[in-house]
Amino acid sequence: MTQIRKPITSDKQQILDFCTDTFSWGDYIHEVYDSWTKEGELVILEEDNVPIAMCHGVTYTDESMLWIEGIRVREDYRRKGFAELLVSHLERSAHDLGIIHANMLIESENVPSLNLAEKIGYQRKSQWNYFAVESKKTSFSSLFDSLHYDELAHSELRFVESWRWIPLTKSNFEKLNASEQILCIKDNKTIQSLGIITDSRSFDNTMILTILFGKSYGIQKFIQHVQRLALEKNYSKIRILTQQDEIPIVSIQKKFPFYLVEKKL
Numbered sequence: 001m002t003q004i005r006k007p008i009t010s011d012k013q014q015i016l017d018f019c020t021d022t023f024s025w026g027d028y029i030h031e032v033y034d035s036w037t038k039e040g041e042l043v044i045l046e047e048d049n050v051p052i053a054m055c056h057g058v059t060y061t062d063e064s065m066l067w068i069e070g071i072r073v074r075e076d077y078r079r080k081g082f083a084e085l086l087v088s089h090l091e092r093s094a095h096d097l098g099i100i101h102a103n104m105l106i107e108s109e110n111v112p113s114l115n116l117a118e119k120i121g122y123q124r125k126s127q128w129n130y131f132a133v134e135s136k137k138t139s140f141s142s143l144f145d146s147l148h149y150d151e152l153a154h155s156e157l158r159f160v161e162s163w164r165w166i167p168l169t170k171s172n173f174e175k176l177n178a179s180e181q182i183l184c185i186k187d188n189k190t191i192q193s194l195g196i197i198t199d200s201r202s203f204d205n206t207m208i209l210t211i212l213f214g215k216s217y218g219i220q221k222f223i224q225h226v227q228r229l230a231l232e233k234n235y236s237k238i239r240i241l242t243q244q245d246e247i248p249i250v251s252i253q254k255k256f257p258f259y260l261v262e263k264k265l
């Protein structure tokens, strides 16, 4: 019998046992499993009393968004519609709460997931690149220009927090601005480059820089600022997410791009 339910203590090891070599680089579920059981809705699918699939959904009420992540189906149970069942379960719960859209992020090489998303009605909204850099001492000054929310012309800007692409609403902007997480460089009062720093709650030791847009000089200044900040705050990893194809640091390597996909609920 197939059942979708909340997690119970005995699930953890059985789930982690099949979430080890999911991707070429391994998997991250072991890092987040505990925090996901406390935050949002972690759903488990069991078949004949054995947990064989999971998925995590987080509802962002103010942004009216359901964020879906960590879909995992045990290899010997794939292609039976279980991922579809889990995602539609989360979508229904979110819809009942009045949430109007769902998002997830899919690596551009992950054909099964891209097909899954397309089959259940998700559309590609944007493409993002991911770069990894190290923390280090840098010489750039950390002075940035001040910015008010009303100066932002785009209405669909997003920033990355804990690997979730969150709409930059006025209230998110004010919080980030108050804690100096917004990096802005202006040119003749026009915003030339815009970046946002977050530190990952679920993933240990990671500082994330979202480059929303920018010119070479601004991006370089953002990266150097984050490198120094990460060193000061003892973060070992820095991840840069941007829709730009290239960034002006020679030493860093681009990883596979990701698609942000969306469905209206």
Ligand SMILES: CC(C)(COP(=O)(O)OP(=O)(O)OC[C@H]1O[C@@H](n2cnc3c(N)ncnc32)[C@H](O)[C@@H]1OP(=O)(O)O)[C@@H](O)C(=O)NCCC(=O)NCCS
Pocket: 022, 070, 071, 072, 073, 074, 077, 078, 079, 080, 081, 082, 083, 084, 085, 105, 106, 107, 110, 111, 112, 113, 115, 116, 117, 119
């Ligand atoms: C991606 C994954 C979650 C799909 O789980 P699943 O239970 O096998 O998916 P479903 O049976 O619900 O498939 C639904 C649709 O997805 C697509 N799909 C799923 N697996 C596929 C595959 N191997 N190749 C091509 N399309 C695939 C198909 O369109 C499928 O519909 P169809 O069977 O009618 O053709 C599973 O392969 C998995 O756990 N992969 C590793 C982890 C991962 O990539 N997670 C997603 C990260 S965003």
